[in-house]
Amino acid sequence: MICVQRTEIAIVGAGPAGLSAAASAASAGAAVTLLDRQEQCGGQLIKQTHAFFGSEKQYASVRGIDIARLLTEQVRALPNVEILNEATVLGYYQDDGVLAFEKDDRFQKIKPERLIIATGASERTLAFPNNDLPGIYGAGAVQTLMNVYGVVPGRRVLMVGAGNIGLIVSYQLLQAGVEVAAIIEAAPKIGGYLVHAAKVRRMGVPILTSWTIKMAHGQDAVEGATIWQLDEKWQPVPGTERELEVDVICIAVGLSPLAELLWQAGCAMKYVPELGGHVPVRSELMETTVPGIYVAGDVAGVEEASSAMVEGRLAGLAAAQSLGYGLTDAAGLIEEAQRQLESLRCGPVGEKIRRGLAQVGR
Amino acid sequence: MLEKTGVPTEQDLAGVIPPRERLARGPVAVIECFQRIPCNPCYTACKQGAIREFADINDPPVIDFDRCNGCALCVSKCPGLAIFVVDETYSADRALVKLPYEFLPVPARGQEVDLLNREGRVVGRGRVERVQNAKVQDRTLIIWVAVPKELSMEVRNIKVGDCQ
Ligand code: SF4
């Protein structure tokens, strides 16, 4: 017999958004169950060895790895949070409001009164000949290898993508003593923060905008890559090919929200390229179109971890408040979180996010 | 151009390099942060009130060179590693550049190192005068390197030879 556990708020994903949601919901008084498939909380933060941007309120100047530790400690200190690590959520059954997960080789069920989905995002891939050769990695995999397991992926890397992830992982590769042959970017402009770009440039790494990969070479593993230039219409220009001798090709071309649970739960979804793909329609309090189901972090739209933490806080507060908790100061805290999100997004780099968010209001 | 190459142009730099008179008075910060991004730790780090309070967190930092004493507190607090301190009064022909450094090997005091510009090209040799690695710096070291004076606004990185 499978017995159904109960909780007030279940949170799926213990990355920056999920941890922040757990902290705020539990601080307001709600009983929280936090599920994550990894053995360790923190999500992608546990690979981020660089210091974060933002303001003090979002842990600016603190390294991602340390933010993971701080948030985890904060959540662990709250007696009304149960953390289930190595618990892979398998599905949500909206008819009975049951969340199914696998843990300890057992199929288990939990019935929450509120659900916060903070599953994050997955890396996009790129289609090019030989892209299945060993030695071709997503940037997240390279970070996991290096920063979680202490293994370098190879000797010489071609980085594809000059967004923040491509730039940061290039810097981390250099720190690990791995050569970066070049960073190529199909767009005519560097997508990531220019201060990150300057950091790798002064290490001697070229950044080639309007360039893309044509193909990878190698017998049993990557031995090289052909890159070529793109014109203003993003079309490759024959004759501009260059050969690079590399044993690793790292793909950092963006993320897509991991929204399967939201689809399954019947939340209204919308395709918004600015936010990385299909994202849920939601209220200002991060509630989806299915009452009681909230979202936070990259699953709601791919952004920086600083915004994910604030969104998590907001979703946690709103979910707790809807259960009758934290009524005295909840309104003020919610307003404060919304103000922080607004300020993080109000600059030019947030322009795309603002355009995307304008399309998903409920 | 900066957006295409990652290297600031002379025009970009002209807006952030301290005036000659200020450089003649001793160490001062050069903040090479040109883009509007949501970030403000340089402001919160500065105890001298030299960096103006951000009305909007996306504002690029604005520094008052007269208040800045070149203490370099902001250098390791900047997540973009975009701040350098330059002291052109260091000696008759040498300037001191204090730069953020997060690589191995860590140079020793007195060691000769390659001096790199913003593109990572070697532009000369210099001597490490001091290595700052206090706890508050949180593993972002600050290397004080003496460079030929005419390179004070060129040198933004060092390359430490393998000590085999
Ligand atoms: S060097 Fe010191 S005084 Fe100058 S801006 Fe930085 S922290 Fe402030």
Ligand code: SF4
């Ligand atoms: S801390 Fe650094 S990156 Fe952030 S605004 Fe100040 S100078 Fe720019």
